[in-house]
Amino acid sequence: MSETGTAQHTYRVELGPRSYDIHIEPGCLGRLGEAMAGLFSSPSRCMVISNVTVAPLYMDSVRTSLELAGWQVSECILADGERYKTMESFGLIMDALMEAKLSRNEPVIALGGGVVGDMTGFAAACYRRGIPFIQVPTTVLAQVDSSVGGKTAINHPHGKNMIGAFYQPKLVWIDPTVLNTLELREIRAGIAEAVKYGLIRDAALFAWMRENMHAALNLDADVLGKMILSSCRHKAEVVMADETEQGQRALLNLGHTFGHAIESMTHYSTYLHGEAVAIGTLMAARLSEQLGHAPAGTEDAIRTCYRQVGLPVDVPAFSAQQWLDAMGHDKKNVGSRIRYILLHGIGNAFLAEDVSPDAICSLIDSYLAE
Amino acid sequence: MSETGTAQHTYRVELGPRSYDIHIEPGCLGRLGEAMAGLFSSPSRCMVISNVTVAPLYMDSVRTSLELAGWQVSECILADGERYKTMESFGLIMDALMEAKLSRNEPVIALGGGVVGDMTGFAAACYRRGIPFIQVPTTVLAQVDSSVGGKTAINHPHGKNMIGAFYQPKLVWIDPTVLNTLELREIRAGIAEAVKYGLIRDAALFAWMRENMHAALNLDADVLGKMILSSCRHKAEVVMADETEQGQRALLNLGHTFGHAIESMTHYSTYLHGEAVAIGTLMAARLSEQLGHAPAGTEDAIRTCYRQVGLPVDVPAFSAQQWLDAMGHDKKNVGSRIRYILLHGIGNAFLAEDVSPDAICSLIDSYLAE
Numbered sequence: 200m201s202e203t204g205t206a207q208h209t210y211r212v213e214l215g216p217r218s219y220d221i222h223i224e225p226g227c228l229g230r231l232g233e234a235m236a237g238l239f240s241s242p243s244r245c246m247v248i249s250n251v252t253v254a255p256l257y258m259d260s261v262r263t264s265l266e267l268a269g270w271q272v273s274e275c276i277l278a279d280g281e282r283y284k285t286m287e288s289f290g291l292i293m294d295a296l297m298e299a300k301l302s303r304n305e306p307v308i309a310l311g312g313g314v315v316g317d318m319t320g321f322a323a324a325c326y327r328r329g330i331p332f333i334q335v336p337t338t339v340l341a342q343v344d345s346s347v348g349g350k351t352a353i354n355h356p357h358g359k360n361m362i363g364a365f366y367q368p369k370l371v372w373i374d375p376t377v378l379n380t381l382e383l384r385e386i387r388a389g390i391a392e393a394v395k396y397g398l399i400r401d402a403a404l405f406a407w408m409r410e411n412m413h414a415a416l417n418l419d420a421d422v423l424g425k426m427i428l429s430s431c432r433h434k435a436e437v438v439m440a441d442e443t444e445q446g447q448r449a450l451l452n453l454g455h456t457f458g459h460a461i462e463s464m465t466h467y468s469t470y471l472h473g474e475a476v477a478i479g480t481l482m483a484a485r486l487s488e489q490l491g492h493a494p495a496g497t498e499d500a501i502r503t504c505y506r507q508v509g510l511p512v513d514v515p516a517f518s519a520q521q522w523l524d525a526m527g528h529d530k531k532n533v534g535s536r537i538r539y540i541l542l543h544g545i546g547n548a549f550l551a552e553d554v555s556p557d558a559i560c561s562l563i564d565s566y567l568a569e
Numbered sequence: 570m571s572e573t574g575t576a577q578h579t580y581r582v583e584l585g586p587r588s589y590d591i592h593i594e595p596g597c598l599g600r601l602g603e604a605m606a607g608l609f610s611s612p613s614r615c616m617v618i619s620n621v622t623v624a625p626l627y628m629d630s631v632r633t634s635l636e637l638a639g640w641q642v643s644e645c646i647l648a649d650g651e652r653y654k655t656m657e658s659f660g661l662i663m664d665a666l667m668e669a670k671l672s673r674n675e676p677v678i679a680l681g682g683g684v685v686g687d688m689t690g691f692a693a694a695c696y697r698r699g700i701p702f703i704q705v706p707t708t709v710l711a712q713v714d715s716s717v718g719g720k721t722a723i724n725h726p727h728g729k730n731m732i733g734a735f736y737q738p739k740l741v742w743i744d745p746t747v748l749n750t751l752e753l754r755e756i757r758a759g760i761a762e763a764v765k766y767g768l769i770r771d772a773a774l775f776a777w778m779r780e781n782m783h784a785a786l787n788l789d790a791d792v793l794g795k796m797i798l799s800s801c802r803h804k805a806e807v808v809m810a811d812e813t814e815q816g817q818r819a820l821l822n823l824g825h826t827f828g829h830a831i832e833s834m835t836h837y838s839t840y841l842h843g844e845a846v847a848i849g850t851l852m853a854a855r856l857s858e859q860l861g862h863a864p865a866g867t868e869d870a871i872r873t874c875y876r877q878v879g880l881p882v883d884v885p886a887f888s889a890q891q892w893l894d895a896m897g898h899d900k901k902n903v904g905s906r907i908r909y910i911l912l913h914g915i916g917n918a919f920l921a922e923d924v925s926p927d928a929i930c931s932l933i934d935s936y937l938a939e
Contacts, residue, residue, distance in 0.1 A: 290656055293656075297727045326732065328813075329813070355663055355667055361696065363695060364695060365699065443699070
């Protein structure tokens with residue numbers, strides 16, 4: 200992808216009747232209306248769902264593009280942050296859709312990061328039992344991960360993403376230039392998700408990310424374009440092989456069992472999702488070493504990379520019991536083992552079903568003793 | 570189906586990976602545990618969702634059957650009535666599922682009528698992005714209609730079933746003997762739904778229902794069995810041809826555009842769903858006559874049948890504007906025509922996309938003038 204803004208990539212996610220394109224192109228935000236012409240027989244009503252941070256920056260551009268293409272545009276602007284990914288916000292979107300009287304064939308457009316995308320997708324899945332939706336991701340995390348693959352959800356007070364649906368978008372429309380307005384902390388958290396694909400299934404990508412980290416953090420167009428494309432390809436390949444997470448898609452949850460527990464124990468207010476997952480990935484790496492699955496030094500190599508990204512790397516101090524509770528371990532029920540994604544090494548993740556609560560206690564103790 | 574309670578019928582709904590059996594057998598409620606053995610590799614946890622009316626009657630029998638088969642049973646008991654088919658009740662089910670820590674492979678069982686089935690199905694569709702669910706319908710309406718086909722939903726304050734999912738059950742387990750504890754009013758409303766299949770696609774069934782109405786109202790086992798089986802077959806045939814209502818499945822909504830408006834305008838507290846749909850069907854029949862689609866006398870023939878069933882046949886007095894608003898007509902938007910299911914005659918329904926608001930006003934005026 201060149202710095203002139205003309206380089207573009209389109210990647211097709213093949214899922215039979217639910218197939219769709221991921222389009223990556225600097226400056227494409229203002230051409231969303233044109234892109235939608237190929238998806239709908241004629242423009243009618245649509246709703247753009249965004250948040251109070253993103254809407255002032257990009258709503259005008261999106262709205263103008265849509266209106267020029269003949270669409271009648273409604274808006275629904277939500278509060279910003281993971282702690283608003285709730286049943287209440289879901290209810291607000293439903294109220295707005297009812298108010299706008301969108302019919303079954305009229306689309307919603309998610310303009311924002313992972314939270315906006317997840318909530319919009321779930322609302323699209325449920326409103327009138329399903330209407331079309333389009334992802335226009337505006338954060339690194341959403342561009343490299345959450346906008347692709349159709350996992351939609353809201354949080355329950357006792358667990359992240361517990362209420363949701365597998366529901367694919369009709370189009371993912373990625374303009375990397377919108378990342379220029381992101382805070383550096385958001386960029387760091389998003390890059391962590393790109394690093395994740397390297398850890399799970401592509402050691403060469405991990406090495407390339409380490410070499411190009413400085414450029415990525417500075418939003419160099421070439422490096423950013425390659426990072427987004429590689430990430431979307433990895434995500435799409437996994438989703439095409441296992442859309443509803445019966446098997447290998449679970450590998451993408453590397454760091455998420457611990458990461459979700461961190462977010463839950465800190466009430467979604469201390470860490471960004473990508474930060475919590477990064478810390479969770481370090482924990483999964485150490486657990487892999489402790490159980491003899493990964494060579495010594497695996498956790499250290501990842502920690503060195505995360506320090507380079509500028510991510511938090513310290514595990515928050517909670518008791519082993521707090522961790523077990525937050526991750527849903529139920530000691531009374533032997534059948535309730537939690538699934539962990541562990542590593543055989545960099546680039547090689549696997550699903551472990553047989554991790555005992557005792558192993559988790561030892562892991563937590565090793566951090567508490569540091 | 571004989572009066573000895575030994576007659577049974579199993580009908581397979583073929584939907585590829587989402588195929589399932591409808592099993593109809595007097596007395597089968599107490600054998601649900603056995604039936605589930607064929608669906609799950611081993612019994613673990615499950616949750617039975619019911620309401621305060623049904624649970625005291627049938628929960629013990631279901632729980633005992635499940636526990637004898639090795640299941641660990643949780644319960645979630647909701648308030649009874651269409652006006653509790655809300656986001657709040659949905660939240661209560663989610664809280665109960667989180668509390669019980671059901672995993673992705675552990676089922677919920679809907680024990681109740683259409684409201685319990687619709688809400689349980691939607692909760693099953695959303696909890697952890699989808700867990701298995703089983704329909705054990707306990708009303709005529711649920712046994713002949715709503716338990717089959719995978720339409721799940723809750724109501725929005727401004728519209729019925731506006732928030733939901735297409736999500737098929739793993740099994741529909743029908744015991745007609747549970748209907749013995751129903752109030753006559755519920756039986757009448759359920760029979761109206763069976764009559765509906767006759768009106769839509771089976772004039773012979775309509776004639777047979779009229780001949781056997783007395784026996785049906787008295788819950789004669791033979792007549793009941795034939796009525797439930799015929800209805801489930803019609804429903805399943807339509808669902809197999811059009812699972813997500815892209816076309817002919819919409820015909821099953823005969824009477825529903827008006828019926829939903831009646832329920833909404835009376836705040837879900839005056840009419841049972843089947844009663845509102847019956848009145849809505851009379852309105853659709855008169856509209857069909859007024860627009861020249863159905864022969865004169867069609868509405869009268871249906872009204873005579875409904876009087877035989879003991880259903881309300883008077884259209885509630887609301888202004889034409891109230892009707893149009895309740896049905897979502899938007900006069901400012903020419904594109905927003907509402908779809909109506911009309912009749913060419915008894916046994917022959919069709920979808921009309923071109924009904925004008927003026928035609929609806931004339932229809933309402935004709936009732937107001939009576």
